[in-house]
Amino acid sequence: MKIGIVGGGEGGTEIIRVLSGLSNVELAWVTDIDPKAPGLMIAKENGVLTKQDFLPLLSEEIDCVIEATGVPAVKKSLIGNISENTTLIDGKGANLIMEIVQGRNTLIAELKSMADKLKNDLETLNKNLQVVGDAVKEVETGVQKLRDMNHTLQTESKQAVVSVDRTESVLSLIKSISHQTKILGINSSIEAARAGEVGKGFNVVAGEIQKLATTSNSSVEEIEQILRNIKDCIDKVNQGVDGTTDVTEKQAQASENVAASLNQLSLISKEIKDFAEEIVAID
Numbered sequence: 163m164k165i166g167i168v169g170g171g172e173g174g175t176e177i178i179r180v181l182s183g184l185s186n187v188e189l190a191w192v193t194d195i196d197p198k199a200p201g202l203m204i205a206k207e208n209g210v211l212t213k214q215d216f217l218p219l220l221s222e223e224i225d226c227v228i229e230a231t232g233v234p235a236v237k238k239s240l241i242g243n244i245s246e247n248t249t250l251i252d253g254k255g256a257n258l259i260m261e262i263v264q265g266r267n268t269l270i271a272e273l274k275s276m277a278d279k280l281k282n283d284l285e286t287l288n289k290n291l292q293v294v295g296d297a298v299k300e301v302e303t304g305v306q307k308l309r310d311m312n313h314t315l316q317t318e319s320k321q322a323v324v325s326v327d328r329t330e331s332v333l334s335l336i337k338s339i340s341h342q343t344k345i346l347g348i349n350s351s352i353e354a355a356r357a358g359e360v361g362k363g364f365n366v367v368a369g370e371i372q373k374l375a376t377t378s379n380s381s382v383e384e385i386e387q388i389l390r391n392i393k394d395c396i397d398k399v400n401q402g403v404d405g406t407t408d409v410t411e412k413q414a415q416a417s418e419n420v421a422a423s424l425n426q427l428s429l430i431s432k433e434i435k436d437f438a439e440e441i442v443a444i445d
Contacts, residue, residue, distance in 0.1 A: 163187050164223070168216045168240065169230030170194035170201025173260040177230060178204050180263050191219050201230075217243055224248055230256045277441035284435040291428050298421050305414045312407050319396050326389050326396075 165181060167174050170192055178201050181187050192205040193216040202212045213219060220227070220243045227244060229237050232253040244250055251259070 163225045164190045166190050166216070166219060166224050166227045167192045167201070167230055168194075168227060168236060169232075169256075170196070170199030170203075170205070170212075171230065172200070173232075173256060174199075174201040174228075174230035175204060176260055176263045176267070177228060177256070178208075178210075180259075180266070182208055190222070190224055191216075193219065216240070220244055220248075226251065228256050228259070229253055230260075232256070273441050277438040281435055281438040284431050284438065287431055288428065288435075291424055291431070295421065295424050295428075298417055298424065302414070302417045302421070305410055305417060308406070308410050309414075312410065315399070319399055322396055323393065326393055330386065330389060 163186065165187060167177060167181075167189070170178075171194070174192070174194070178189065178192060181189050182204075189205070189208070189210050191211040191213060192201055193213045194202050195214050196202075197214060205212045211219075216227075217239070220240075224245075225247075226249045227240060228251045229240055230253075237252050240250055
């Protein structure tokens, strides 16, 4: 649609700005008796034909002429010279258009203001998300370290149990030897008694052997009790490690879920921010 505008004042200027942004409208020309009228300046910047006299332009084919001066004489001149195929929008219609334009501009200004505030809020939100994201990463790092420590502790606990089992085997052997030594001492005492005066010295040795066997057996029993206590402690440690591992895995899963949610929230925030920037850029 080809449109001509008569009047490059404040109202005409607003109409020019609106029509310039419409793809299906061709602004053919703008006229005003004042060569420095703001509407003429804007029209020239957009490559639109500008004149001070509209009458010569009415002979050209044009779909619509907007009379934006509000001057009765101008309207009368247009009615007397306009083609039957051309629609004339007079001052009242132009005023309506200008009110619509002003309402649009006010709405756009409010939208821009809200969009600008939204953009700033989203920037703050993104910064906070970054801080929270960094904190989550630190938690994940700590969880991984705890996992490694638990794994090391479990491995060392198993090795300790193996060592205790081996020690018990050695103690069992010592206990057996001690028992055999004690029997040997008893037998030696018997033989020494049979030997009479000759076997007195050997009898003393046999007694010492029995004492050594008794002492060794007592020490072995004490060590066995200590080893049982150690195994009990290891079992409790393993139970604690198992519980810690379970908590650690849950914490790791929770951290992953939080990280995924933060990432999704960041993407949504970016989309809204981009949309807000588009609104701010509206002319």
